Amino acid sequence: MKHFSCDxxxxxxxxxxxxxxxxxxxxxxxxxxxxxxxxxxLEQIEEEIAELENTGQFSLPDNGPKTFEYDLCAxxxxxxxxxxxxxxxxxxxxxxxx
Numbered sequence: 205m206k207h208f209s210c211d212x213x214x215x216x217x218x219x220x221x222x223x224x225x226x227x228x229x230x231x232x233x234x235x236x237x238x239x240x241x242x243x244x245x246l247e248q249i250e251e252e253i254a255e256l257e258n259t260g261q262f263s264l265p266d267n268g269p270k271t272f273e274y275d276l277c278a279x280x281x282x283x284x285x286x287x288x289x290x291x292x293x294x295x296x297x298x299x300x301x302x
Contacts (some may be wrong), residue, residue: 210277212284222281229269 208217276284 207276208275210280211274212280215277217275217277219279222276224274224276224281225276226272226282227269228272230267265266 208221209215210217
């Protein structure tokens with residue numbers, strides 16, 4: 205039999221188990237830009253790739269979508285639903301006026 209523990213508080217989950225899935229991906233907001241249809245763009249792309257390969261610094265950033273999955277107990281699930289970004293735990297600093 206498989207045993208689950210809460211990924212937030214660490215307690216063993218004996219009853220109801222909840223799963224929280226979080227996906228983080230870059231937002232794509234298309235711009236209204238006119239597309240130029242003149243010229244050979246494939247040739248330009250080929251030249252730029254060749255330049256990158258010659259420098260030895262040809263690497264693509266790892267900025268694709270990321271997905272996370274967490275097991276939650278009923279208590280932590282209720283807390284997550286109430287405050288998904290855990291903003292209540294951030295302390296507000298009250299500086300005295302100098």
